[in-house]
Amino acid sequence: MIDFKKIIAEKIATKLDLDLEEIKQYIEIPPNTDLGDYAFPCFRLAKTLKKSPQMIAEELKEEIQLDENVIKVDIVGGYLNFFINKLKLTKEVLEEINKKEENYGSNKSGENKTILVEYSSPNIAKPFHIGHLRNTVIGSSLYKIYKFLGYNVVGINHLGDYGTQFGKMIEGYKRWEKEYNIEENPIDELTNIYVRINNLCKEDENVLELCRENFKKLEDGDEYCVEVWNKLKDLSLKEFQKTYDLLGVKFDSLKGEAFYSDKIDEIVEKLDKKGILKDSEGAKIVDLEDKGLGVCIIKKSNGSTIYATRDLAAILYRARTYNFDKCLYVVAYEQNLHFKQVFEIAKFLDLPQKCLDGLEHVSYGMVRLVTGKMSTREGTVIKVNELLDEAIERAKKIIEEKNPEMENKEEEAKKIGLGAVIFNNVSNTIIKDQVFEWDTVLNFNGETGPYIQYIFVRTKSVLEKINNIPDINNINFELLQDKESQKVIATLYNFENVLMQVVQKNEPSLLARYLITLSQNYSNFYNENKIIDDDDKDIQNARVALTKAVNIVLKQGAKLLGIEMPNKM
């Protein structure tokens, strides 16, 4: 599609001794459209050119030729303001959306690039709580957006299916299996066992040692331990899958930590050969003190592996298997140091440089309760299925109030309830902590998922009232030059740009914000303009075309966040 920013940058570039890209970066969008559509601030040139910003602006203005794209140039206090041809913009945007439909905004920028996205990664035999939900929603939307931009994406659920905690689970299972109804209610009952064995470990150091031994035995292939572990894993995965199905979340790989347990010898050898492995208190470590990263344990004193080692093995395996350009780890910021250490040590694994450069920790803020941090052991977690059920229930209740005659109430309530929860998880900058409050998550008014859905349903409703959508070639774009229409057009035009920023920053909240803005803009348009108009078919056609475009972009944008649009609400 036409790139007005570039066109303007080119016009300026010919007059200045500056790089085109540099100028493009300087160009900004004025705070309100009365001032112009794009602006070039001349202040920063004042020093080098030894002229006042006003003078520079005036001289530039003299030189700039107006054409079919740029129709007016204005000077306001050191800014050179450009007015673009809105008619052309309107035509370009609406024709493009009409042509590409749900692929509008997609591009080939990721072509021939492979990107791995590791996300969700819950711990087996523990409840899937709202912290994992945030992770899952963020990761899943990044997954979808990268794909939309042409990347070859591999979604990895790096299951927490290994480690001393399983030594503990096995110990608890061995002792009290018969006291719990595991088959019927696996996660809850296993959690009870986990809490109980943890308490016992606290009281009795010997039990803790037994648990560590169990894990060592599990790694060494002990029959009983492996059998119990497999059972825990199967039961948990079945439970998790229900949640993933409900959320529409998919993975290409379910290789958890355990998968890498037999691949750590090579890591240890490599590190040893590079001479960076040290013995310390019986354990094998890499000392990263000189980089300010402390020390990283590679092998515990009892010979069993640890988190970091398995992550290193995973990097090596993934580099070989996928030769990735990027590997994103969607993991909470608690593990910032861990990833810094692992990425540092990965430099000694003889990986291709591009893989090394592509390692990136997408760090997000923690979900906490008003009372503080959640804890499985203390039973203070909020489980995802409880939250989702409650959200759907709440949506159903509202439907009963507002629209009792509606069809497929169950289905629509599900989309709305889930839409609210999902949106809530991606609407803010991901690094910020989130305090969980039921009333906030289950709020359906204002800047929420249901708001976007509501505006979408409105567009849908308009389009259904019109029997046939007008041919784009018969639209008179002159009829969409009012302020409200133009705001919608400008926002639609920005869609692809927003998606590019999302992947550049790994920040899906930008898309969430965008959809709110688009909805608000359309809402203003809707309130100011009569769309269906039997007396003026030209106006109707133009406004319907705009409505159709908003309908497409809202639906696709929401889909990229993992939110489905209801038909009615």
Added chain:
RNA sequence: GCACCAGUAGCUUAGCUGGAUAGAGCACUCGGCUACGAACCGAGAGGUCGGGGAUUCGAAUUCCUCCUGGUGCACCA
């Protein structure tokens, strides 16, 4: 103690790699369903952008320092 992250309206927040009058939503007050859906829209009130320095034409944004909160710092993941 050291390191990293965050601090914007009563609450939740946006602010695009320094730019024009700091934008929203919730809650509050007032107004709007005989145009296409009121889960909506409009208006009002609410800000010394944590404090203090510095850099410069210009700082919520960059740097320094202090304060507050969070997180991490060896056999958990």
